[in-house]
Amino acid sequence: MAEPSAPPILEVDGLHSGYGDVPVLKGLDFAVDSEVFAILGANGAGKTTLLATLARLLPVTDGSIRLGGKDVTAHPASETARLGIGYVPQEAAIFPDLTVFENLSIGGMIGERPLEQGLEEVFETFPDLRDKVGLRAGDLSGGESRMVACGRALMQDPSVLLLDEPTAGLSPLYVELFFQKIAEIHSGRGVTIVLTEQNATLALGVADRVMVLSLGLGSEVMTAADVTTDRLKEAYKL
Ligand SMILES: Nc1ncnc2c1ncn2[C@@H]1O[C@H](COP(=O)(O)OP(=O)(O)OP(=O)(O)O)[C@@H](O)[C@H]1O
Ligand SMILES: [Mg+2]
Known part of the structure; x- marks a missing residue:
């Protein structure tokens, strides 16, 4: 008998989410494997809403999120973090009044790994x-x-x-360095990366596959190497 294929690392089905009465995501379907997956979209398209929903910081109004086949839709953020989701928000991503060591130690409180080992990796x-x-x-x-x-x-x-717009506001040299680091974190540590980016050209330089968010829906998922200007325009609904 053939081995059943492993479930995707992250799988989103019919995802609806938003803020109170304001719907933002209106039925997203996509699956992410071991890769760098970029979510593109204009200002206000819902990129931050999507990542915060995946991190389980915003309520899912319909649909589901699965992590390695396990349904985490009803899980609180603390539980998804324990199950392996790391989230770097677009804003307020650090505690400014704490030291670098203290900031890193806070991340180290989740999971089993000794602090020293985590610090060495960072x-x-x-x-x-x-x-x-x-x-x-x-x-x-x-x-x-x-x-x-x-x-x-x-x-x-x-x-x-x-990673929510990991390089926004950085100088071009830093952008390049940071994307290099992201690629290394994926290839060297086997971490699946889901990032958002407004600049399609930059995203295509680092991502294996991309999806465009527009009007609360997701485009078809495109392999970065196959993306053309026409396909992008269509995905952005331009
Ligand atoms: N706290 C909130 N309450 C109500 N509406 C919100 C809230 N935060 C965001 N929105 C709305 O949700 C929509 C999507 O916003 P979101 O921040 O997810 O977009 P984005 O794609 O991340 O944009 P940007 O590229 O500017 O970061 C926008 O119309 C925004 O006004
Ligand atoms: Mg955003």
Whole structure:
């Protein structure tokens, strides 16, 4: 008998979500495997809403979210974090008044891994942070503070990392460095990456596959190598 194929790492079916009476996501279907998966979309398209919903910080009004085949739709955020979802929000991703060490330690409180081991992994990925552990996180540069936010999520030893516009506002050199790090986290540690990005060209440089959010719905999922301007325009409904 053939082995049943493994369920997708993350699977979203008919997902509806929003804020009180304001519906934002109106029936999303997609599945993510071990890859870098980018969600594109204009301002206000619902990218942040989608990631916050996947992290279980916003209520699902209809549909389901499965993680490795396990239905996590009704799980609180603390439980999905324990099950392997790391989330780096677009804003307020660090505790500015705490030190870098304290910020990272907070991520380390989730999961079983010894703190030292988690810290070592974070410093391997972001060596610049090693000398900054004692600094107040709010005093770091924009790029360094992104590293801390990402490092805090890595401390959880996640299987899936949700990154909301990880390079927004960074200088071009930092953008390149950061996308390189994201690719390394995926290829070196086997972490599945789901990121949002407004700039399609940038996303196509790092992602294996992309999906465009528009009008509360998702486009077909496209393999980055096969994306053409026409397909993108159609996906953005331009
Ligand atoms: N707290 C909130 N209450 C009500 N509506 C909200 C709230 N946050 C966001 N929205 C609305 O939800 C929609 C989607 O917003 P969201 O932040 O998810 O978009 P986005 O794609 O992340 O945009 P951006 O690229 O600007 O970050 C917008 O119309 C926005 O006004
Ligand atoms: Mg957003």
